[in-house]
Amino acid sequence: MENLDISRRALLKGGSAAFAGLTMLQVAGPTQAFGQSGEEVIPWLDQPPPPVFPPAIVGNLLVWEALDSTITPASDFFYVRHYGQPEGLDDSTWHVNIEGLVARPQSLTIADLQARERREVDFTLECSGINGFPWLIGAVGNARWGGTPLAPILEEAGVLEQGIEVVFYGIDRGTVTIRDNSGILSGGQTGTTEPGPDGNLDLTITEQFARSMSVAEALSRDNLLCYEMNGEPLPPEHGFPVRLIAPGWYGVANVKWLTRIEVRNQRWAGRFMARDYVTIREEQHDGQTAWTFANVRHERLKSAPAKVTRRNNHYAVMGAAWGAPIAAVEVQIDDGPWMATRLRSPASRERKMRDYSWVFWHFDWRMPASGEHAIRSRAFDIDGNVQPAPDDPYLRSKRTYWESNGQITRRVLLK
Numbered sequence: 001m002e003n004l005d006i007s008r009r010a011l012l013k014g015g016s017a018a019f020a021g022l023t024m025l026q027v028a029g030p031t032q033a034f035g036q037s038g039e040e041v042i043p044w045l046d047q048p049p050p051p052v053f054p055p056a057i058v059g060n061l062l063v064w065e066a067l068d069s070t071i072t073p074a075s076d077f078f079y080v081r082h083y084g085q086p087e088g089l090d091d092s093t094w095h096v097n098i099e100g101l102v103a104r105p106q107s108l109t110i111a112d113l114q115a116r117e118r119r120e121v122d123f124t125l126e127c128s129g130i131n132g133f134p135w136l137i138g139a140v141g142n143a144r145w146g147g148t149p150l151a152p153i154l155e156e157a158g159v160l161e162q163g164i165e166v167v168f169y170g171i172d173r174g175t176v177t178i179r180d181n182s183g184i185l186s187g188g189q190t191g192t193t194e195p196g197p198d199g200n201l202d203l204t205i206t207e208q209f210a211r212s213m214s215v216a217e218a219l220s221r222d223n224l225l226c227y228e229m230n231g232e233p234l235p236p237e238h239g240f241p242v243r244l245i246a247p248g249w250y251g252v253a254n255v256k257w258l259t260r261i262e263v264r265n266q267r268w269a270g271r272f273m274a275r276d277y278v279t280i281r282e283e284q285h286d287g288q289t290a291w292t293f294a295n296v297r298h299e300r301l302k303s304a305p306a307k308v309t310r311r312n313n314h315y316a317v318m319g320a321a322w323g324a325p326i327a328a329v330e331v332q333i334d335d336g337p338w339m340a341t342r343l344r345s346p347a348s349r350e351r352k353m354r355d356y357s358w359v360f361w362h363f364d365w366r367m368p369a370s371g372e373h374a375i376r377s378r379a380f381d382i383d384g385n386v387q388p389a390p391d392d393p394y395l396r397s398k399r400t401y402w403e404s405n406g407q408i409t410r411r412v413l414l415k
């Protein structure tokens with residue numbers, strides 16, 4: 001329960017289709033971005049298997065076929081909470097403390113945060129584990145996050161010159177066992193030590209969820225101490241009463257139930273920086289394998305087909321693209337040529353502000369033959385980068401599933 005490490009055995013248990021009941025979804029009425037009345041959604045053949053983790057940890061995964069609005073309602077927004085849902089959250093007594101290597105430590109209430117400059121950002125939050133596992137393909141959503149900019153608060157607190165790292169702590173806690181492979185751990189006042197399989201004393205502790213960034217990254221003008229989601233107070237599962245929103249960063253950096261921000265003079269190597277959410281890759285140097293280890297940081301260029309629709313005899317494919325300023329999206333059907341799609345909002349380069357919202361795309365699928373088809377998409381960003389193919393050498397060099405931004409293929413059966 002406390003541990004998101006997934007065993008191969010647990011994965012294999014995943015099994016049967018989660019959405020066996022999803023046959024033909026009728027899309028009700030006209031919606032903002034997609035969907036016209038009378039439009040049928042044809043469900044994918046390759047439905048994700050049920051989640052490996054219990055609802056205490058992961059839930060509400062996006063049903064891609066139901067995607068019909070660029071803003072994901074909070075009630076449909078996936079959640080991840082490694083240490084379960086904290087209880088007794090109370091916005092009237094909550095404080096966010098700014099401490100450590102600062103000249104003027106602060107303790108801010110929610111009312112203090114609300115009295116400051118208010119800003120909103122549309123940001124597509126994606127768990128970096130998405131697509132590493134078939135069951136997790138719905139761990140993405142887009143919301144309008146409202147709050148107050150973090151940078152001026154840090155500036156008022158006065159980060160001292162020795163400060164290099166800013167650690168964000170959630171109130172949620174869980175137990176973690178640190179394996180002692182070489183007899184380095186010793187007893188202490190808290191935590192229990194038990195002999196591990198190798199006879200060394202493994203240390204079991206209760207720790208808070210925490211993530212960090214450099215001081216320069218924390219001072220980014222886009223970061224918010226966020227207390228609203230889609231114009232409403234943050235719901236409990238999304239971090240009520242306050243979370244960090246770090247636009248452009250993978251989900252894990254967006255610490256929920258934020259209680260403490262600490263400036264330190266050393267790199268932070270806590271569980272979610274240095275052990276979990278670490279991408280391990282193999283590189284070749286002078287004919288030798290060199291392993292690289294990097295913590296999960298910014299989102300990567302990505303797209304996915306969301307759904308195939310039929311209206312009268314007209315088929316269309318719709319999807320989303322995010323993770324970078326999107327210039328274009330193409331689709332490929334079976335082994336055919338890549339074909340242009342239409343973006344449902346202006347390409348990022350035409351938009352005035354850098355924004356972090358996904359873009360929807362649309363493809364008219366003329367006269368498809370009946371039978372089974374494979375549909376794949378690829379996104380291009382404004383710098384000309386393309387979303388990598390599944391057999392891309394960089395992706396193949398990865399030995400962990402984090403940050404899997406390869407092209408996604410879905411299968412559909414047309415009658």
Ligand SMILES: Nc1nc2c(c(=O)[nH]1)N[C@H]1C(S)=C(S)[C@@H](COP(=O)(O)O)O[C@H]1N2
Nearest residue numbers: 078079080081082127170209251252255256
């Ligand atoms: N305090 C805290 N913040 C957290 C987490 C957590 O377990 N505890 N999970 C992180 C991860 S891994 C993800 S993907 C995002 C998910 O945000 P959401 O639950 O609002 O969708 O929250 C991040 N922030």
Ligand SMILES: [Mo]
Nearest residue numbers: 127128251252
């Ligand atoms: Mo995540």
